[in-house]
Amino acid sequence: MTGINLPAPSSGPRSGTPRPDTSVVPQRRGRASDLNIRSYLDLSTAHLRAETRADLDAYEDVVAYRTEYGWLVYASEDPEGEWPSELVPIVRLAREHGCEYVLFDADATVADRLPTFDAQ
Template sequence: MTDAVFKPAVEYPLRAFLDLSTAHLRPETITHLNTLDNDELPFSGGVTQHGWLIYAPHEADLKAYPKCPLEIVEAMKKARELGADYVLYDNEADPDPNVLPVFEH
């Protein structure tokens, strides 16, 4: 029996994301975000087919996002706390009130 050495499939860093339901966004936040183009969003990221992919800056860098809704800022903090670089809001994901608050839609 030989000791096999694990070799990763890719040789570059992979980044994790916190997968959240859009139910973790207030209805008024969703309405507002839906009116904006990618370059107008109050965060770094963009629209996906089912929601938004958002870069989660380190807490010290959150000052750069003064117009970002509070629930998104809290999700960014939670993502970093869990070791993720991004937040993915997906309208097909299951909401989890144990991770972040869930809002009625």
């Protein structure tokens, strides 16, 4: 693991217990209630049609942000209006599993339960 420096084993408060160097280990501050943690479904861009992959942010009712290797899409609780047909079941699947977003990534796993499309 990078970023954490542990000193050579030495006796801590209890005999034989190594003591980590806490000066380089991030410390928790505040309460968990002050954090806004969200979940996302990580899927391959193969689950999007080539036309959708090209211009996902052009759909008026879809909140999508292009990334270097795909898209980050807000999983609307009620996907209505102008949505690509293959995206609606994906967004519903994400919501069923408690996710608020879908991350489409070129290197992500292909889910067997969802259709895939050629990358033309």
